[in-house]
Amino acid sequence: xxxxxxxxxxxxxxxxxxxxxxxxxxxxxxxxxxxxxxxxxxxxxxxxxxxxxxxxxxxxxxxxxxxxxxxxxxxxxxxxxxxxxxxxxxxxxxxxxxxxxxxxxxxxxxxxxxxxxxxxxxxxxxxxxxxxxxxxxxxxxxxxxxxxxxxxxxxxxxxxxxxxxxxxxxxxxxxxxxxxxxxxxxxxxxxxxxxxxxxxxxxxxxxxxxxxxxxxxxxxxxxxxxxxxxxxxxxxxxxxxxxxxxxxxxxxxxxxxxxxxxxxxxxxxxxxxxxxxxxxxxxxxxxxxxxxxxxxxxxxxxxxxxxxxxxxxxxxxxxxxxxxxxxxxxxxxxxxxxxxxxxxxxxxxxxxxxxxxxxxxxxxxxxxxxxxxxxxxxxxxxxx
Ligand SMILES: [Zn+2]
Numbered sequence: 236x237x238x239x240x241x242x243x244x245x246x247x248x249x250x251x252x253x254x255x256x257x258x259x260x261x262x263x264x265x266x267x268x269x270x271x272x273x274x275x276x277x278x279x280x281x282x283x284x285x286x287x288x289x290x291x292x293x294x295x296x297x298x299x300x301x302x303x304x305x306x307x308x309x310x311x312x313x314x315x316x317x318x319x320x321x322x323x324x325x326x327x328x329x330x331x332x333x334x335x336x337x338x339x340x341x342x343x344x345x346x347x348x349x350x351x352x353x354x355x356x357x358x359x360x361x362x363x364x365x366x367x368x369x370x371x372x373x374x375x376x377x378x379x380x381x382x383x384x385x386x387x388x389x390x391x392x393x394x395x396x397x398x399x400x401x402x403x404x405x406x407x408x409x410x411x412x413x414x415x416x417x418x419x420x421x422x423x424x425x426x427x428x429x430x431x432x433x434x435x436x437x438x439x440x441x442x443x444x445x446x447x448x449x450x451x452x453x454x455x456x457x458x459x460x461x462x463x464x465x466x467x468x469x470x471x472x473x474x475x476x477x478x479x480x481x482x483x484x485x486x487x488x489x490x491x492x493x494x495x496x497x498x499x500x501x502x503x504x505x506x507x508x509x510x511x512x513x514x515x516x517x518x519x520x521x522x523x524x525x526x527x528x529x530x531x532x533x534x535x536x537x538x539x540x541x542x543x544x545x546x547x548x549x550x551x552x553x554x555x556x557x558x559x560x561x562x563x564x565x566x567x568x569x570x571x572x573x574x575x576x577x578x579x580x581x582x583x584x585x586x587x588x589x590x591x592x593x594x595x596x597x598x599x600x601x602x603x604x605x606x607x608x609x610x611x612x613x614x615x616x617x618x619x
Contacts (some may be wrong), residue, residue, distance in 0.1 A: 240423035240450045242482050246592045250474070250501040253591040256451075256482055258376050259421055260316070261323045263291040265482065266498045266587055268580045269326060269506040274299045275309075275319040278511050279566075279573045282321045288546065288574065289581035291323060292376075294506045297330035297369050298337065301359070302352045306372040314374030326377035326506070328486075329366045329408070329427075332384045332455075343383070345400065363407035371418045378424045379453065380408035387431040387461040398429040398436055401455075402443040409447050423450035425484060428477065431456050432469050441476035451482040454502070458487040467496050474501035491520055491583055492607060495600050498587050510580045514573030517561040521579065524608035528572065533558040546578035 242265075244254040256263040270277045270285055272293045277285050285293060295315055300306060312318050315325055331348075334341065338350035338359075347362030366381040382401040385394055405426050412424045426444035430436030444452060454473050457466050466488075474483050484504035485497050494505055510520060517528045521541040526533075528540075539549035540557065548557075548571040560568030583603075590599035 239421055242451070242480065244480070246594070248591045248594050248596040249499065251498050251587070251591045251596045252501065252503060253588045254503070256324075256423075258324050258423065260376055261291060263324060263504075264584075264588060265503040266494075266584055266591075267291060267504050268494065268584045269294045269504065270511060270577050270580075271296075271506055271508045272319070272321075272325075273508070274303070275315060277573075277577070279515060279569045280511075280577065282319060284574055285321070285577065286323065288578040289585060290577065293321060293323075293325055295325050295327045295373060295375070296333060297327050297366060297373070298333035298361075300327075300373060301330065301361075301369050302354055302357075306369040310372040310374075314372075316374055324376040325374075327370045327373055327375035327379065329379040329381040330361050330369070331366070331382045332487075334361050335383065345403070347381070363404045364411040367408055367411035367415065371412075371415045371422075374418070376422050377451070378412060378422050380405045380424065380426050380449070382427045382429060382455060384429070384456050384459065385431070387456060387459055387465070389431070391433060391436075394429075394431045394433065395436055398440050401427065401429045402440060405444060405449075406447055409449070425449055425451040425453050425482075427453040427455040427486070428473065429456045432461060432465055434469075434472050437469070437473050438476050441473075445478060449481070451484060451504075452477040453484040453486050455486050457485065458489055458493075458507075463490075463493060463496070466493070467500070470497055470500040470502065490609070491580070492604070492609060494580075494583060495587065495603050498591075499596065499600055510576035511573050514576040515569040517568070517572065518576075519557075519572055519579075520576050522603075522606055528554065528558050528561045528568075530558075540572075540575050541579065544575065544579055545582065546575050548572070548575040548578075 239259050241257045244252050246253050254265050269292050270290050273296045309318050334348050334350050337353050341350035349360050363381040370378040381404050383397050385397040426449035428440045430440045477483050482503045485502045488505050519526050519540045533554040536554040590596045
């Protein structure tokens with residue numbers, strides 16, 4: 236276990252918890268939302284703007300960075316923090332999910348995954364050991380174990396076999412991470428629970444991870460098309476199978492109402508491309524639900540995106556102007572909309588943290604659900 240990684244729970248309210256992860260590069264207030272900085276950038280945002288929205292940590296993608304510009308090159312340039320000018324914590328994923336969803340696959344064996352780059356067709360091999368090495372070269376603060384994430388609708392025996400292999404990969408990830416010298420003493424390593432929607436497989440997976448021992452535990456294999464009802468049903472048991480006193484991270488989630496329901500069930504950390512991707516596509520999240528700025532009804536609407544939002548976009552620009560920028564495909568439209576969406580997500584997390592601290596999370600969640608109207612059109616969540 237890393238000595239420079241601590242997690243403190245300050246208050247609980249039902250299953251919801253609020254606290255803080257303390258690391259060398261700064262504190263992460265939980266529940267936390269991590270904007271996704273896929274290719275060493277949260278698309279359309281300067282790092283200082285990301286920070287200004289209230290984000291304590293961002294996520295970087297091993298798969299993308301290993302292919303371009305390459306982990307060894309980032310290391311020579313001083314590491315990911317210096318390269319992109321973000322001095323606060325960075326979590327890197329292991330590359331497992333994206334190599335399987337994005338690359339021209341690939342041979343999956345006990346050793347790891349062989350694949351061709353989606354950029355130039357070059358051949359690569361990703362193993363637990365190589366994933367740990369890449370994340371160390373990047374200088375990641377929270378390193379994710381290498382795993383396989385099968386589709387939730389695969390037969391149970393296939394899910395079970397995949398989970399068992401991911402747990403052997405978790406052991407190899409732990410060993411390789413621990414051999415990483417100075418970096419291992421500074422960074423934290425998270426294991427990833429698998430087992431799809433199956434309570435018993437999830438229990439077995441959690442126990443194997445606990446036996447290995449990690450700084451935090453992720454719930455993987457959700458938000459892959461199973462729908463909110465099935466996800467919540469799994470979250471009714473999965474977080475409680477993981478250690479109470481370690482952070483729990485639900486990977487790739489989600490919409491604002493997903494976040495509220497998951498915090499209610501004991502999750503501490505999230506990441507998702509939805510606020511940034513939606514921002515680039517003209518969709519804004521508000522306390523009354525998502526709105527599409529392409530819609531003609533905003534053409535002469537002089538109000539802000541959201542009356543309650545405290546972001547710079549809402550303070551300075553009207554829906555009418557944003558409608559125009561989005562319709563005209565102006566780059567500034569993507570920038571302003573992304574800034575609002577990331578800020579909205581951070582305000583939602585802040586609201587949940589305060590409600591938990593004041594023992595009024597039930598009321599917060601009820602008020603949120605009463606005001607928030609879900610979009611009928613489902614938007615894919617994961618960024619392949
Ligand atoms: Zn705003």
